[in-house]
Amino acid sequence: MKVTKHKKARKYLSFYINNFGFREPLLVLIDGTFCHAAYKARIQIEDQLKKYFQSELKLIVTACIITETENIGGPLVAVCQLLKKYLVHKCGHEKQPISGLACIRAMTKTCNYIVATQDRDLQEWICARAGIPLFYLHNSLVPTLVQPSDASVRAAASKTQSKVQVREIDERRLTSLKKKEGILVTNEQTSLKRRKKVKNPNPLSCKKSKKKNNKVVENRDGVQDHGVEKKKRKRIRLPKHVKEHLKNNKQITVC
Protein backbone atom coordinates (compact mmCIF):
# COMPACT_ATOMS: atom_id res chain seq x y z
CA MET A 1 0.00 0.00 0.00
CA LYS A 2 1.36 3.45 -0.88
CA VAL A 3 2.13 5.87 1.95
CA THR A 4 -0.03 8.64 0.47
CA LYS A 5 -3.02 6.31 0.37
CA HIS A 6 -2.40 5.31 3.96
CA LYS A 7 -2.15 8.97 5.04
CA LYS A 8 -5.40 9.73 3.27
CA ALA A 9 -7.14 6.90 5.09
CA ARG A 10 -5.93 8.24 8.47
CA LYS A 11 -7.04 11.75 7.51
CA TYR A 12 -10.53 10.64 6.48
CA LEU A 13 -10.85 8.48 9.57
CA SER A 14 -9.88 11.34 11.89
CA PHE A 15 -12.53 13.46 10.18
CA TYR A 16 -15.20 10.96 11.25
CA ILE A 17 -13.66 10.59 14.72
CA ASN A 18 -13.59 14.36 15.30
CA ASN A 19 -16.96 15.23 13.82
CA PHE A 20 -19.22 12.20 14.15
CA GLY A 21 -18.04 10.47 17.32
CA PHE A 22 -16.41 7.38 15.79
CA ARG A 23 -14.29 5.50 18.32
CA GLU A 24 -12.03 2.45 18.51
CA PRO A 25 -12.68 -0.36 18.09
CA LEU A 26 -14.12 0.69 14.74
CA LEU A 27 -17.21 -1.23 13.69
CA VAL A 28 -17.10 -2.30 10.05
CA LEU A 29 -20.44 -3.48 8.71
CA ILE A 30 -19.80 -5.94 5.88
CA ASP A 31 -22.37 -6.97 3.30
CA GLY A 32 -22.45 -9.99 0.97
CA THR A 33 -21.12 -8.07 -2.06
CA PHE A 34 -17.96 -6.94 -0.23
CA CYS A 35 -17.33 -10.35 1.28
CA HIS A 36 -17.76 -11.92 -2.16
CA ALA A 37 -15.26 -9.51 -3.79
CA ALA A 38 -12.71 -10.10 -1.00
CA TYR A 39 -13.19 -13.86 -1.32
CA LYS A 40 -12.58 -13.72 -5.09
CA ALA A 41 -9.46 -11.53 -4.64
CA ARG A 42 -8.28 -13.86 -1.84
CA ILE A 43 -8.07 -10.94 0.58
CA GLN A 44 -7.92 -11.67 4.29
CA ILE A 45 -10.50 -9.06 5.24
CA GLU A 46 -9.67 -8.66 8.93
CA ASP A 47 -5.88 -8.46 8.45
CA GLN A 48 -6.15 -6.07 5.51
CA LEU A 49 -8.56 -3.75 7.30
CA LYS A 50 -6.45 -3.62 10.44
CA LYS A 51 -3.40 -2.76 8.37
CA TYR A 52 -5.34 -0.19 6.39
CA PHE A 53 -6.91 1.66 9.33
CA GLN A 54 -4.10 0.94 11.81
CA SER A 55 -6.80 0.70 14.44
CA GLU A 56 -8.62 -1.89 16.45
CA LEU A 57 -11.76 -2.93 14.63
CA LYS A 58 -14.60 -5.41 14.66
CA LEU A 59 -16.20 -6.96 11.60
CA ILE A 60 -19.98 -6.90 11.89
CA VAL A 61 -22.81 -8.57 9.97
CA THR A 62 -26.54 -8.89 10.57
CA ALA A 63 -28.96 -11.77 10.33
CA CYS A 64 -30.51 -10.11 7.24
CA ILE A 65 -27.15 -10.00 5.41
CA ILE A 66 -26.48 -13.68 6.17
CA THR A 67 -30.01 -14.74 5.14
CA GLU A 68 -29.80 -12.79 1.86
CA THR A 69 -26.49 -14.45 0.94
CA GLU A 70 -27.76 -17.84 2.00
CA ASN A 71 -30.82 -17.44 -0.21
CA ILE A 72 -28.64 -16.78 -3.28
CA GLY A 73 -26.79 -20.03 -2.58
CA GLY A 74 -24.65 -21.57 -5.34
CA PRO A 75 -21.30 -19.74 -5.62
CA LEU A 76 -22.03 -17.73 -2.48
CA VAL A 77 -22.13 -20.69 -0.09
CA ALA A 78 -18.45 -20.20 0.85
CA VAL A 79 -19.04 -16.44 1.23
CA CYS A 80 -21.93 -17.19 3.55
CA GLN A 81 -19.67 -19.40 5.66
CA LEU A 82 -17.21 -16.52 5.92
CA LEU A 83 -19.92 -14.05 6.96
CA LYS A 84 -21.06 -16.34 9.74
CA LYS A 85 -17.60 -16.07 11.34
CA TYR A 86 -18.06 -12.36 12.03
CA LEU A 87 -19.87 -10.72 14.91
CA VAL A 88 -23.65 -10.69 14.37
CA HIS A 89 -25.30 -7.48 15.59
CA LYS A 90 -29.01 -7.54 16.38
CA CYS A 91 -30.85 -5.57 13.72
CA GLY A 92 -34.43 -6.17 14.86
CA HIS A 93 -35.46 -7.99 11.66
CA GLU A 94 -34.68 -11.48 12.96
CA LYS A 95 -38.30 -12.65 12.64
CA GLN A 96 -38.85 -11.07 9.25
CA PRO A 97 -35.51 -10.62 7.47
CA ILE A 98 -35.26 -7.76 4.95
CA SER A 99 -32.74 -7.12 2.16
CA GLY A 100 -29.13 -6.49 3.14
CA LEU A 101 -29.33 -2.98 1.66
CA ALA A 102 -32.44 -2.00 3.67
CA CYS A 103 -30.99 -3.55 6.82
CA ILE A 104 -27.70 -1.60 6.52
CA ARG A 105 -29.65 1.63 5.93
CA ALA A 106 -31.53 1.04 9.19
CA MET A 107 -28.40 0.02 11.11
CA THR A 108 -26.45 3.17 10.21
CA LYS A 109 -29.16 5.29 11.81
CA THR A 110 -28.63 3.73 15.23
CA CYS A 111 -24.86 3.31 15.46
CA ASN A 112 -21.58 4.51 13.95
CA TYR A 113 -20.59 1.93 11.34
CA ILE A 114 -18.07 1.99 8.53
CA VAL A 115 -19.97 0.31 5.71
CA ALA A 116 -17.98 -2.08 3.50
CA THR A 117 -19.89 -2.72 0.29
CA GLN A 118 -19.47 -3.13 -3.46
CA ASP A 119 -23.18 -2.46 -4.06
CA ARG A 120 -23.48 0.70 -6.24
CA ASP A 121 -26.97 1.59 -5.01
CA LEU A 122 -25.90 1.37 -1.39
CA GLN A 123 -22.73 3.35 -2.15
CA GLU A 124 -24.76 6.16 -3.73
CA TRP A 125 -27.17 6.18 -0.78
CA ILE A 126 -24.25 6.45 1.68
CA CYS A 127 -22.58 9.27 -0.27
CA ALA A 128 -25.78 11.31 -0.13
CA ARG A 129 -25.81 11.08 3.67
CA ALA A 130 -23.65 12.59 6.36
CA GLY A 131 -21.43 10.72 8.79
CA ILE A 132 -21.27 7.26 7.17
CA PRO A 133 -17.78 6.21 6.06
CA LEU A 134 -17.80 4.11 2.89
CA PHE A 135 -15.22 1.40 2.35
CA TYR A 136 -14.84 -0.74 -0.76
CA LEU A 137 -12.36 -2.67 -2.88
CA HIS A 138 -11.33 -0.44 -5.77
CA ASN A 139 -11.30 -2.51 -8.99
CA SER A 140 -12.39 -5.37 -6.70
CA LEU A 141 -8.84 -5.37 -5.32
CA VAL A 142 -7.54 -2.24 -3.58
CA PRO A 143 -8.94 -1.42 -0.11
CA THR A 144 -10.22 2.16 -0.24
CA LEU A 145 -11.91 4.45 2.25
CA VAL A 146 -13.90 6.97 0.23
CA GLN A 147 -13.31 10.68 0.84
CA PRO A 148 -16.01 12.15 3.14
CA SER A 149 -19.00 13.18 1.04
CA ASP A 150 -20.12 16.79 0.57
CA ALA A 151 -23.04 16.05 2.88
CA SER A 152 -20.60 14.94 5.59
CA VAL A 153 -18.41 18.02 5.17
CA ARG A 154 -21.43 20.35 5.31
CA ALA A 155 -22.78 18.61 8.42
CA ALA A 156 -19.39 18.83 10.14
CA ALA A 157 -19.13 22.56 9.35
CA SER A 158 -22.60 23.31 10.71
CA LYS A 159 -21.79 21.31 13.86
CA THR A 160 -18.71 23.41 14.53
CA GLN A 161 -20.70 26.58 13.86
CA SER A 162 -23.40 25.56 16.32
CA LYS A 163 -20.74 24.65 18.91
CA VAL A 164 -19.31 28.18 18.66
CA GLN A 165 -22.78 29.69 19.03
CA VAL A 166 -23.52 27.56 22.09
CA ARG A 167 -20.23 28.66 23.64
CA GLU A 168 -21.11 32.32 23.04
CA ILE A 169 -24.58 31.86 24.59
CA ASP A 170 -23.04 30.09 27.59
CA GLU A 171 -20.57 32.94 28.11
CA ARG A 172 -23.39 35.52 27.98
CA ARG A 173 -25.43 33.54 30.51
CA LEU A 174 -22.42 33.20 32.77
CA THR A 175 -21.70 36.94 32.76
CA SER A 176 -25.35 37.79 33.47
CA LEU A 177 -25.35 35.33 36.39
CA LYS A 178 -22.15 36.84 37.74
CA LYS A 179 -23.70 40.31 37.53
CA LYS A 180 -26.72 39.10 39.47
CA GLU A 181 -24.62 37.53 42.18
CA GLY A 182 -22.28 40.52 42.33
CA ILE A 183 -19.28 38.41 41.46
CA LEU A 184 -18.59 40.19 38.24
CA VAL A 185 -15.81 42.76 38.46
CA THR A 186 -16.56 45.80 36.31
CA ASN A 187 -14.02 47.44 34.06
CA GLU A 188 -13.70 50.46 36.41
CA GLN A 189 -12.88 48.20 39.34
CA THR A 190 -10.30 46.32 37.39
CA SER A 191 -8.72 49.60 36.23
CA LEU A 192 -8.58 50.81 39.86
CA LYS A 193 -6.95 47.56 40.87
CA ARG A 194 -4.46 47.96 38.13
CA ARG A 195 -3.70 51.54 39.23
CA LYS A 196 -3.07 50.40 42.77
CA LYS A 197 -0.71 47.83 41.53
CA VAL A 198 1.49 50.46 39.86
CA LYS A 199 4.71 50.76 41.83
CA ASN A 200 7.83 52.86 41.62
CA PRO A 201 10.36 51.68 39.11
CA ASN A 202 12.89 49.22 40.31
CA PRO A 203 15.78 51.33 41.65
CA LEU A 204 18.30 48.74 40.60
CA SER A 205 17.25 49.14 36.99
CA CYS A 206 17.52 52.97 37.08
CA LYS A 207 20.59 55.08 36.41
CA LYS A 208 21.96 57.08 39.30
CA SER A 209 21.22 60.81 39.14
CA LYS A 210 24.20 62.91 38.08
CA LYS A 211 23.22 66.04 40.07
CA LYS A 212 25.78 65.41 42.79
CA ASN A 213 28.53 64.92 40.32
CA ASN A 214 27.89 68.28 38.65
CA LYS A 215 28.36 70.31 41.84
CA VAL A 216 31.00 72.95 41.61
CA VAL A 217 33.54 72.27 44.26
CA GLU A 218 36.18 74.63 45.49
CA ASN A 219 39.41 73.00 46.41
CA ARG A 220 41.85 74.28 49.03
CA ASP A 221 43.52 76.63 46.60
CA GLY A 222 40.18 78.34 45.84
CA VAL A 223 40.07 76.96 42.29
CA GLN A 224 36.68 75.85 41.13
CA ASP A 225 36.53 72.18 40.30
CA HIS A 226 33.69 71.01 38.00
CA GLY A 227 34.65 67.42 38.24
CA VAL A 228 33.56 64.77 40.64
CA GLU A 229 33.03 65.97 44.20
CA LYS A 230 36.01 65.22 46.38
CA LYS A 231 35.54 63.00 49.30
CA LYS A 232 35.48 64.75 52.66
CA ARG A 233 38.29 63.89 54.97
CA LYS A 234 37.31 61.83 57.86
CA ARG A 235 37.77 63.54 61.18
CA ILE A 236 39.76 61.52 63.55
CA ARG A 237 38.44 62.08 67.00
CA LEU A 238 41.19 61.99 69.49
CA PRO A 239 40.56 61.06 73.08
CA LYS A 240 40.69 63.94 75.60
CA HIS A 241 43.87 62.90 77.38
CA VAL A 242 45.73 62.74 74.05
CA LYS A 243 44.50 66.25 73.10
CA GLU A 244 45.68 67.67 76.49
CA HIS A 245 49.00 65.96 76.09
CA LEU A 246 49.44 67.49 72.66
CA LYS A 247 48.48 70.97 73.95
CA ASN A 248 50.98 70.70 76.79
CA ASN A 249 53.70 69.71 74.38
CA LYS A 250 52.96 72.77 72.18
CA GLN A 251 53.08 75.07 75.16
CA ILE A 252 56.45 73.65 76.15
CA THR A 253 57.88 74.18 72.71
CA VAL A 254 56.57 77.80 72.54
CA CYS A 255 58.11 78.59 75.88
Ligand SMILES: [Zn+2]
Ligand atom coordinates in the same frame (compact mmCIF):
# COMPACT_ATOMS: atom_id res chain seq x y z
ZN1 LIG B 1 -31.75 -6.68 9.52
